[in-house]
Amino acid sequence: MRTSSTSRSPLLFLTTVAICIFMVAPVLVSVMAGLVNSYNRGISSGLTLRWVEQVWEVYGSTVGASIGLALACVICTLLLGVPCAYALARSRSRLARAFEELLLLPVAIPSLATALALILVYGNMTSLRQSFVFILIGHVVFTLPFMVRTVSAAFQRPDLLAMEEAARTLGAGFVQRFLGVLVPAVLPAIVAGMLMVFTLSIGEFNLTWMLHIPLTRTLPVGLADSYASMRIEVGSAYTLVFLLVILPVLWILQALTTLIQKRYGT
């Protein structure tokens, strides 16, 4: 795209620089705070890994819990959401449109309300209430609309309809053409949906905080706990751990999406 000379605006440039500093500085300060002996004295107090070690001792399990939960969430939304997206994309009935609208509600209203509602109805089932499955259910309810919407838009492409008909005339039954033709064709959208669901799940706090018990803590829940009750250095170290978990994942999956888009076209 040609850059026009009017874009050489010093105002825009300065604003951009200011915002970049605003966004990046706290991350850097936090990383630094987790690696120094004393936040008060700053870098002059020397670098150390003892806060990170302490974090790992106390909160190490939350990392595995969050990643496991996010993966389970991705699998559930795939199994529930991809066929659902197909059905909604092909259906012209008013019921389908209504369901699409309903599906968006968990995203439109604060997840706090969703958590409350879940506790109201299922809070008494102790074995459910005290397991990770309860949190998983909350995560799936919250992330399913993203998967369905992303994949449904891809299924609606007109060339997909022709491909499905072509597969039918060649004798393919439903499962054969769904798995062999349709899913590969919308793969970029599915991967994008998976990325969205994974990151949403890892970073989910509002819902998880309401649904958790001390035995079912996730990373964000642990973070809140450490901010409230631990030294600022420990909180920073824990934040560092979170960043080390999520940023590489974000970037790997972004690279994957670009790769798949290049191979298959959009």
Next chain:
Amino acid sequence: MELESPVSTQSTRIEITQCAKTYPDGTRGLLPVDLNIEAGEVVALLGPSGCGKTTLLRLLAGLETADPGSRILFGDQDVTALPAEKRGIGMVFQSYALFPQMTVEANIVYGLKIRGASADECRRTAGTLIDLVRLNGLEKKRPTELSGGQRQRVALARAVAVKPRVLLLDEPMAALDAKLKESLREELAELLRRLGITAVHVTHDQQEAMAIADRLALMEAGQIMQVGTAESLYRNPAHPFVARFLGRVNTLARSSEDMAAGVIRLGNGALACPGHLRDRNEVMLRPEDIHLVAPNGGATARIARRTFLGDRVQLQLELEGQPPLMVEAHGLLAYAPGDIVGLEIDTERLLPARNDATAA
């Protein structure tokens, strides 16, 4: 050159009886039609958009359900209730609908894989077909790397790989540019002849239909107006629509005095009206059936415009009492706008224009 069809297919005759299609919102895409297609014949469904030709094709494919009372036979088998997967057809789509994540070879053998063919059989068939449609060297490419003409050939190979008893083509040339269309037309016609397969081909392009098909079925507003070879439709159109759609026509009006006197007025002259057209108030005439001579006391006209179209010359003639006439021929180089010319018309070549109430 092999004389036997390289991809031997069992070609079947098709019998369509009272097939109609009404859509859920009430539009009648197809009124009850009948059509018989012989085994090995190529029939073109030709007509303007909205005439129902694609609807009929999709009914044959099983991608749409026909209204109750319709019947479609492939040979002796009643396929009306069979879904598309089970009809044993091959179909080439307008957009080709190639699977983008599969190579050319994988696309072609897709139908075979579904039927559980062995890897050997797949490879052999793919090899034969790639030779047949001349895609050698492109086996491992993906559809996005191919040109329009190449994609069309892949779509064709994929459709015939499963040895279908009927081949259906939905405007296969629509996505190609004019020059490419002409050369591919010949290839497709040749290919269909070699395969000897029963084929139904939908198009809005007359030239394409005439070049490829053995017979044409001309359709309009959900009905089949006339079926026959291109030549018979052109020379003996059963319906004014057919005459207008195939080729060009001029329309000559007859006033009530003309009809009473049994003539057709042509400017300052009159033609004797042939018997079978006596009660028509409009007749049609093709541009190539009007001959220009030196003014000789018969009807005359003035040349208003001359257009050079390469292989032919078009002249627009003005004359009294009739709309401007279009005349076409090779040659006609001597005439220029403003000249007065005499007209000579073979009345045998006149065609009826309007239906009157009693005619079919």
Next chain:
Amino acid sequence: MTAPPNPTSRASQIRMLCVLPAVIFFTAFWLLPAATLIALPANNGWDTYLLVLTNARYLQSLLNTLWLSLATTLVTLILGAAVGIYLARRRFRGRQALISLLTAPLAFPGVIVGFFVILIGGRQGSFASLTSSLGMGRMTFAYGVIGLFLAYLYFSLPRAIASYTAAAEAMDPQLEEAARVLGASRWQITRDAWWPQLLPTTVACGAIVFATAMGAFGTAFTLSSQFEVVPITIYNEFTNYANFAVAASLSIALGLVTWGVLYLSRVLTNDAKAAQ
């Protein structure tokens, strides 16, 4: 001749089977609970639904949240548009990396953003150290409404930057060129060529930012600010006072506001699309 069994009904059977698992899951784990939540306040009397308006404390909380969210939305849109337009029109090495960096905070839970504010503006924060060394004593901004506002800005900007960068890249350069050729000034170009094209994005993005800010819990929770927002009120009623009906009533009110804003934005952007 019997009527042929309808292949299209078979197709709709397949679609029904495809959507069934999602429908069952959604009904069991959202529709049913939501219905229960909506019916709950009625147990304490019908006027419980209006608590957010009738009770002075809750009303204050609602107004706090509304003002905060509005302010956040406004500032976010302006700053986000500036950055988005700048980044869309300039090409430099590392541009893609910078955009990834700026939009990464979308994945952060709100608690981290709260922590950042404490880190910098809290009692032990860098800002306090700075003011103390200047002789003004340890000044903090983290625990008041300013700290909250900065935090809300932090988690809202990435969304605005992402939206505006995409929208600005999709802007038709020919509109601007036509205006330039006709002699328009920079301000007129902004008003007549840029603004109409960016309006749908502004409406959609603004609605999302507003709704997110209204429903944000983790950030305020970490900052345990005096400035009470509705999500915190709901949380307190539920956990500390076991006032389930009140919590439900406030949740319904909050949900209505966020849903309403998003719905309105969808209607407006669809109208804009239809008018084009």
